[in-house]
Amino acid sequence: MNKPLDLPELDHPAPGAVAIRRALLNHLIYTVGKDPLTATDRDWFFASAAVLRERMIERWMETMRSYYVQDRKRVYYLSMEFLMGRSMMNSMLNICCEKEFQDALDDLADAGLKPERLREMEHDAALGNGGLGRLAACFLDSMATLGVAGYGYGIRYEYGMFHQSIEGGQQVEHPDNWLRYGNPWEFPRPEVLYPVQFHGRVVDYVDNHGRRHSQWVDTSEVMAMAYDTPIPGYATGTVNNMRLWAAKSSRDFDLNYFNEGNYIRAVQDKNESENLSKVLYPSDSTEMGRELRLKQQYFFVSASLQDMLYRFAKSNLPLAQLPQKVAIQLNDTHPSIGIAELMRILLDLQQLDWERAWGITVRTFAYTNHTLMPEALETWPVALFERVLPRHLQIIYEINHRFLKDVMHRYPDDPSLWRRVSLIEEGSEKRVRMAHLAVVGSHRVNGVAQIHTRLMKETIFADFHRLWPDKIVNMTNGVTQRRWLHQANPALSDLLSSRIGKGWLKDLSKLRELTPLAQDAPFRAAFAQVKLANKSRLAQLILQRQGLEVDPRSMFDVQVKRIHEYKRQLLNVLHVITLYNRIREGADVPARTVIFAGKAAPAYHMAKLVIRLINDVADVVNSDVQVRGLLKVVFIPNYDVSTAEVIIPAADLSEQISTAGTEASGTGNMKLALNGALTIGTLDGANVEMREEIGAENFFIFGLTADEVAAQRAAGYNPWLHYDNDAQLQQVLHMLRDGYFSPDEPGRYKAVFDALTYGGDRFMLLADYALYVACQEAVSALYRDPEAWTTRAILNVAGMGKFSSDRAIAQYAKGIWNV
Template identity: 50%
Template sequence: MSTPNSQESVPRTGEHTRTGLSKAALKQDFLDNLFYIQGRFREVASPHDLYMAAAFTTRDRLLKHWVESAQVFKTSHARTVCYLSAEYLLGPHLATNLVNLGIMETAHEASKELGLDLEAILEEEEEPGLGNGGLGRLAACFMESLSTCQIPAIGYGIRYEFGIFDQAIEDGWQVEKTDNWLRNGNPWEIPRPRIRFAVGYGGYTESYRDERGQTRRRWQPALVINGMAYDTPILGYRTANANLLRLWKAEATCSFDFQAFNTGDYYGAVHASIQAETISKVLYPNDEPEAGKELRLKQQYFFVSCSVQDMIRLHLNTVGPLETFAEKFVIQLNDTHPALAVVELMRLLLDEHAMSWEQAWDITHRTFCYTNHTLLPEALETWSVSLFERLLPRHLELIYEINRRFLDEVRMRFLGDEARVWRMSLIAEGSERRVRMANLAVVGSRAVNGVAKLHSKLVKTMLFKDFADLWPDRFHNVTNGVTPRRFMVVANPRLSKLITRTCGHDHWIRDLELLRELEAHVDDAGFQAEWRAVKYAAKRDLVEWMQQTTDIRLDPESLFDVQAKRFHEYKRQHLKVLHVIRCYQQIKQGQTQDLVPRAFIFGGKAAPGYFMAKLMIKLINAVGAVINNDPQVNGWIRVAFLPNFNVKNSQRLYPAADLSEQISLAGKEASGTGNMKFSMNGALTIGTLDGANVEIREAVGAENFFLFGMTAEEALQRQITGYRPWEFYQNDPELKSDIDLINSGLFSHGDTQLFRPLTDNLINHDPFMVLADYRAYLDCQKTVSDTYKDRERWTRMSIFNVARIGRFSSDRAIREYAEHIWKVEPRVIDPVTEVDS
């Protein structure tokens, strides 16, 4: 076995051990890191020690690019995108960084020569669960694409000590387990104890006269905490550009009170530290209780205050006077969670840097851009004025003044239209006055965008129609995208290698439109056979993992019908369950002529306080328990729930899926990104004309997409004229039979009341019109089955889905942001040449 000093591992002359990309350099650096950082020799190293050594070996190579990028950006005063997001669902770092460095194959060879299994090392990595779902995953994709597209950027967020919960399924119910992702350390981050900023809460404001006799306001907070920076390099694909992800940890200004300790108040001695650290302790607390609301608002202000203060520090240190702040930085608000940054920048410019209102507002307004991610009214954040008054009194004063000036503009533009003024106000009047964060984000930004063509249209015509009437040029569309490095190259190496071999190059990994070259091979029987073999191998991998994880055995020959996403009624997982029950009843009645064997696979988490979503998870598992134990039907259908759906587990699922379920009610999903990930891996989509489904269907061809259901306009019209779900229930015997079977107690050990909240809601209210789309959905599923029986046709459709998915790369989305919204130019970092193997 090699040792750190063995001659065998010494890299060739001219190549630095800690940055070289040759096999010899990787082996030597790995052994050095195992020895000098982990303090282990090979024979006693644990799997975690091996992972940490591999991570540090990879990070060494990232840091070279990162430091060089930072030097260039600083000396050139490069215009920089600051991406503010409360979530970053990054996924495991190691594999993606090996791919982006271009050394995945070399790393495999090096590990093999060291007697190690790189796949086992990759499996050891803990996923940082710093997000809930699509919003955080999009932010992570954008950070990687910003580096790949060579756009200078800093991502800002919170370093949550505990991420999104780990999901366990116990007796069919979701059970939330603590996600202590930092328990074994995080080799990718670099603590920056000298980069810290004070953040205040509570207290009062007062007037005073400055040295020039000007009347000003100042804030005297009751509580002050610190935010400390933790930095992670984000490397682009096959580029020397590496951007910065800076996450903030909350700390007390003084962590230990000796006076309290000496008087016997042991709790009081550390109380300030406990109170401060709570702010970055956990991702998105349950905000139903008042304490949860307060903590969530504290979190949002904490990270935007640290971030804006950091930008001002960087600007003063590298550029100069703050008058040019908007030329140096553009700040992108990822949804409304960071909207307080608008007010915080105003506060700092007015109160700390003595600017006039007009100058401060001009800088602020030219700096910010806002991305809206939802059309659901309940998802548009509002905060009670009383909570604002207690926590952020100075910010409430500034919001009032922004609102006063803004509404004066509205009144002048729309004379006498007080209803419009009421709708557009930053303050919602009523029994409890509330601050509308979405309105604040629109007023404070120079550009507002939706995330799919349909969504952006609805943003302008429904959600923010009054604002679009006032400022029509402020609204844009940038359809979301996802990174092919993570969701193709890392997740599906077999497919990636087949594409590269077929195209004769791997340039498609950076320019996904080049996948169009696959169309020339779509009718090649040999290529089709290879395509099916790749899909079958991925299905076998998932079968093995699912059996180990859930003890459910799936048949890889069956159609893998997958719905994996956050659980919410608008995403309509219960529509899918009704289809499963319909298949079950058909088989029991001997009506199998239209069926093909299917594995129904569900995945996703429900918010801990969302009862109906958790009941849907219980129903899925309850239906699965009956079907999987009924020998009459389980040769035809099986039901499996993939627990703890996250980035790592999604990489097992996307390559194996045959059918992607994107069945939300039209007009409710902003975009979706799971739909893109499934299509990139050759799954066919069954879906409504909702979110990015519309554009995916346009791109891959209507003939390669299974469409059903109402349009957004039809759904709205049905709602306006009066939707009566009871009539659908009464008039469709199969629908009535499926719901009645749930209520019969078959899936609940005779308990006829367990699922009543769900079925009663469907029959009497059905806010997302499951029953209205039920029949069209079943008819479309019959078309799916008929198509799957023709394997050649299905394969052609699958190839077309991959070949035409290029526009849904996050690289394209970032280029559109850079050109049309941010006005930022790429800044190419010239790599220092290394001797390579």
Template identity: 55%
Template sequence: MSAPAPLPSSSIDDERTSFSREGLKRAFLDHLYYTIAKFPKIAGKNDFYLALAHAVRDRSLQRWLSSSAQYNQAAPRTVAYLSAEFLMGPHLCNQLINLGLADTAREVLAEMKLDYGEILRQEEEPGLGNGGLGRLAACFLDSLATQQIPAFGYGIRYEYGIFFQTIIDGWQVENTDKWLRYGNPWEIPRPEWSVEVKLGGRTEPYNDDAGRLHVRWVPEKTVSGVPCDYPIPGYHVNTTNTLRLWRAEATEAFDFSVFNRGDYLGAVNKKVTSENLTKVLYPNDETTQGKELRLEQQYFFVSCSLQDMLRIHLARGSAIAEFDRKFAVQLNDTHPAIAIAELMRLLVDEHLLPWERAWGITTRTFSYTNHTLLPEALERWPLALFERILPRHLELIYEINARFLNDVRIHFLGDESRIARLSLIDETGERYVRMAHLACVGSHAINGVAELHSELLKSDLLRDFYELWPQKFSNVTNGVTPRRWLALSNPRLTALVTRAIGDAWITDLPRLRHLEEHLDDPAFREDWRAVKRANKADLAALLLRRTGVKVNPDSMFDVLVKRIHEYKRQHLAVLHIVTLYLRLKSGRARDHQPRTFIFGGKAAPGYHTAKLMIKFITSVGEVVNNDPDIRDLLKVVFIPNFNVTQGQCIYPAAELSEQISLAGKEASGTGNMKFAMNGALTIGTMDGANIELREQVGAENFFLFGHTAEEVRQIKQAGYRPMDYYQSHSELHACLDLIQSGFFSRGDPELFRPLLDDLLQRDPYLLLADYQSYIECQEQVTQAYQDTEAWTRMSILNTARSGKFSSDRSIREYAERIWKVRPTPVTLLNGNELEQTLK
């Protein structure tokens, strides 16, 4: 690939931030010497990584400061994306791609006899997310900057991210994710902009000098929120936005008087308890203490973020009453929904605005993205716990609810059951605060993340809100950034595509359609296959290093990587493997195509069934991989600690993408988009964004199976009996019986009994009902794969027609329809010009 020219640096800073090879090399050596305090002969790989990271960061800073200066001067409406997760992936490779420095950096390192890929692999991936939600947030930040839209990402700087997963005897074991152990060159702390966050305590009414009634919150404790900033550059533009993550600190970290009394632990007690707030991503909330910590985390980061926005707003010379004209705040799921009550508190209690005026500002400021169709995934907090931690917010929520329900009574006269369903307080049994309801009531816009998901929100999960406010609802189908998930992760395919159609597709993904003009070119198809084969060889080498399992790169790579959950149905894929195994052992597998089944994903620490599913995958793999009769006909590999870095190797190598969740359960999915963009074909249900993916790539280039969401509803309504499927399908019967016998559990018939009992007695996600359709569809996959030329054409078409699934398109839709923001191009400023903007 001939890389686009790097962005120009301004003349005044050429010596310090030059984009030339000589300039980057000088900066690299300077940082190795002056920042890392090493010289090349004693430096290690991580030292070289840090030196390169600092040199590249320097080249982001001028754009970052230019962006900030011009935003402060022009005060455009700014997007604030509130998310409990930002799964950014490694920063250095993304910065190099977006700044146009990748080839230059490669040349500089080669000149010094250093391996470019090896140096990049030194970066500790910041695991500040659990899966799709955090990865989507990262894609959106990339697209916001590339689309030149002023934006902040706001979240939590977890000291320890999502756990590091190891597999021991087939079981998931969670280890501490020490992503900060060697420091973080991308982070710039801003202690001067710290804010205080209150927790617990009580409220007191008081009257001001004019006799007006107000409320004062007297907290039990106060913690300090310290912002830590990360530059987020757009692709080949000057715009560089900010990801601002908050770290908790004690307001008084050390009690000297307590220390002098000999209580050395007590002297730092406040520091320890305060810093626990941002210690770990998603503490296990099975205990009361875990629930408290999670609610405190959510409130902490939204309070910090809103206080920061108000600080910026006032510093720009704007009136408090104009806040909603200057900030559009997006709630990424319900985790930040408490922001609605917090903004009301800040406006009413701190800035003394009348209720009606404050409520108007609040509802015009917020919009809410729902990411789930699972009722149990909608957050709700026990009233007693909520009151203990956020007493003032509960009072505000009561007031919001009372006013809201008065409107509902007028709109739905006499419909008391609807009032109970819509209330922000769940009164059935133990009383709860419903966070999704708060998000709906306090936002001017509510969107789903795929067409089916948005329709199901309106017809099912949020039906009452839709019937009350249909104008609030819309759909914005998710997307992924082609910079990370194609240009960066698949350089071979990027080079091939760019030679064929130019490089404009990197910021205009629908241009990939021009690849269809090369479908009938045998040389192009041969090159396409060569790229995929080389990517498969890379992944095979990674699998051998990480798991010890040797796989054949010439077998079909059948991949299922995502969070482990029953509704995602990883165990359905395992039933297919067991079925194939039985067919091979009995000699009934005609025209079998050798396959390598690759799994990856993490189970939540407290989700015991999901952990058993991992054990199920690895146990079947242990038997299959060691059966001499099978050899390379089947291989099963579970790659531990699936993350962004591994995804960058896995998506380009995949040939079959498994998207097999039960229809009506997956909100969107974004892995399906990454696979298709990299030329994998999809086997999937009519669920989430699969539907739109199938529409785009063509039904003939998508392997569809399973019941639709409406059929699922009818089956359940009629009284689903999974045992009927077990008794009527001989292969399914034999498959489940073999598992039950202990064959895959070293003779222990009890190990997988919980999984099997659940399938035969309840099967809430209809594995047995979809089994036969899935098996038959997999047979179609085998037949299609054996026609190499036809499969190659289908692969090219999947890439060519994936243009809709760019996060650039998603961001444009949010910007135009929901946020009402426009691009604000940034001019690169030199030092003198930056100084002028401060005056």
């Protein structure tokens, strides 16, 4: 039995760990309501969170107060996704009490507290799907660290990105009830409540001055309630705010139905209203799902704009000065309905004329594009828009009319241009082009890597670039080194700081000072030891989750990201099968553990088939005694931020193998290289700039360039040419086609074979296959020389200074937000 603890007196001041220990015990008893004798790990976690939250609140309030006193221009970051992960360790680091807190926790071990278990008690806040949401989280961290008056706005999904399990080799989705035990970091704001309208009709009328106006009437209403989460900057007094909206019914239930005994009908309206913030990205494979997605987007944008304008009104400034005090950044097209919504507010509620309202709107909004694939640019059926948001459709038509009138004036003899840039896509089903709305309604449009921005200007937005040559700019992505190196990889963080100091935590360019240490044998040995320890930790996780033993001294070849055809996990699988065949034929290769992780969208059949293929290949390879432990394949289920924090520090090789010209930037590539992984990849996204910074000799590049991909497509790409001329490739594809990895269902992967051959191989896996395999041979050759490998790994870390989200936010602040 644990011995009882005396609760320290509150009125005795004590520094550091002693004060935190006292606070922990106080919060355990008076906030959580538990005696230390009976407290569970979760009770201690909530007490710890209360102590950290308490230390952030004063800074938070002081920060918000200072923004008002200084009349600061505010930046509002609108995003459907915020992939925040766990907050406890990040909060400790950023408010600079990490060591004191750890000492206090260690000191409470006699109370039954196990510090290493506290972290596992926190559920990931998985309010995002992948890179988009993780980028948003990094940006909030950097805005607070740099002292930008930045606010994140999104949706407080009751269920986050689904929990993924693998059953029979297949992905199975389960609800991610991340709020099951509550969220200690958020502050409910029941007094911050805004109405959001849907449906209804539009009535036109003429005022006393003879001006025509519109009014949106007979609408259904949902209330948006705010939940605030403090976002602390690193080693600064700044604590910014993330405000997420939850849908609440405008009335709880119909008492008449209840009294009649019709209990289900009594709460039907309430349930339907609150479905808006129930789940992240409901499936859009049904009409109901599509309507819910559109409603979600408008719901959080409408509430956010009402909140921004309420705050702006406190300044008593005229609306004409809104762009001088407010900058709104659209993270992808999901919040782009905000352009039409601000116009509706200015026109219908504030009674401004069109020209003034449009001028304010364009100067307030900026748009970040995250995709080059035309089919990924969001569009909505006009009929759906008309039913759900009739007034906004009118406004979009008017924006389009005035915009096209100007285009026709400038280019009177180019009707094909008019059709291409129109906000309305004509065809069997008219659709609203949300990316076009975002471009037309913003003063700046940015790409997220140099090659991405160039291709935006040359492909999907070429016509807009012709109209506005200065509108599209580049803002290369970055990640926060506080979470993705210091927190995720504390041993490496300590090693770096022992040699170059801690300045890199705020100025990542200081990593360049590591360059000469790549030639220092003791440093290389220490670096290699850290990597081995991280690999052993990941090996333990794989053993716990999958029951599979992997060798930490084998090469950890890692591809962790959303499962999508353009990201080409399938190309990686083709190489795994090739390597498997070679080993069975007696090839001498260094041991390799190929690690996959990522989720496929529930309705994305081919992506889910690739997951099943990975698991089927793993079953065959891992059980084949002929392989002699030289190759193992692992699929780690339910990839999330916390899992990434274990996988990424352990990676030797980072797979960034998307078809050139398809990945906007990538941020996983940055996190992996920052932790000492060497990259094998195409010249796509941020890989191009990473290679420039790190040095071509320290980077494994293969495959067609974006220009070569475009040229081959234009000339009529034929995958059969590669199939016919490569016996090794034929062998691999035939193994898939003929059921080698699925003997119980020989035709299971015929669809994969057909997509790569008869289907045209859309993402050119066969064109890059031989080059990829050859590049992997160079990887294996280098891995045989541990000293040379470690030298290059250190140079990878040293070259990553450019890729901090701090640098990205500083560029946004100067080049787009003017703050």
